[in-house]
C-alpha cells in the first residue's frame with residue numbers, strides 16, 4: 681500500500697553531496713525507535729557504509745547490549761531488490777565491528793538469493809530485515825518515528841496530511857464496522873472503497889404513511905459483514921440502502937449528504953428512531969474528522985473555550 685515514496689531520498693551514487701541521506705535517514709530512524717548510535721554513517725577507509733547501533737535488552741538478571749551492524753541499501757530509484765551480490769562478506773563485517781547481529785535496512789525488498797544467504801547467517805548471528813514495508817509501517821505507527829516523515833519525505837508527508845483524519849476531536853474516533861470492528865477510515869480501506877454507511881428502513885411503515893422510517897444506521901465492510909447485517913434487517917421485513925464511506929469523506933459529498941438529510945427531515949419525508957438518529961449523528965461527527973480541515977492550535981483553543989464540539993450538536 682506504499683504511502684511513503686522512498687524516491688524522495690536522493691540516489692546514493694550521485695556525487696552531489698547528498699549521497700549520504702539514506703544512511704542519515706537510517707541513523708535517525710534507529711535513534712528514534714530507541715537504539716543508540718555507536719558509529720555514524722561514514723564511508724571510512726574500507727568504503728563501507730555500515731552503521732553500528734546498539735540495543736538495550738532488559739532481562740531477568742540484568743540488562744544486555746546487543747550490537748547490530750546496519751547495512752543500508754537505497755535502490756528505490758532503480759526499483760530493484762537487494763541482491764546477494766550487494767551484501768558481500770557479511771560475517772567479516774559483523775566480526776570486524778564486534779557485532780552480535782546484522783540488520784539490512786533497504787528501501788526496496790530482499791531478493792530470494794539474499795534471503796537464503798541471510799537465513800544461513802541466522803545460525804550464527806541475529807538477523808533482522810527492515811525493508812520498505814516494515815520501515816513504512818514503523819514510520820506510520822510509531823509516534824516519534826512519524827516526525828521523520830516530514831523531514832525526509834516532505835511530499836509523502838503532505839499527501840498523508842491531506843488524507844489523514846484531522847485533529848477535530850480531542851481524541852480520534854474510529855468508524856467501526858458493526859460486524860468485525862475494523863476502522864473503515866483507514867487509508868487502505870478508503871482507497872479501495874471497502875466501507876459503507878447503511879440505512880435500514882421499515883418498509884411496512886412506508887406502505888402505511890408514505891414516509892421513510894429509519895430504524896437503524898450503521899457502518900460495515902462491503903461483502904461478508906454487509907451480508908450478515910442485511911440478513912438481520914431482512915428478517916424484520918426491513919430494506920437497506922447505502923452510501924460509500926469513501927465518497928462521504930470527500931468534503932463536498934459529505935456536505936451534500938448532510939444537507940440532503942436535513943432537507944428530507946424538514947419536508948417530513950424521513951423519520952428516525954432515536955437509535956438511528958443517534959447513530960447518524962455519531963457517523964457524521966466521525967466522518968467530519970476526515971472532511972474538515974486540520975485546525976490550527978488557536979482554533980482548537982478557541983473552540984475548547986466555547987465548549988467541546990460534539991456537545992449540543
Ligand SMILES: [Zn+2]
Nearest residue numbers: 857860901905
Ligand atoms: Zn467488517
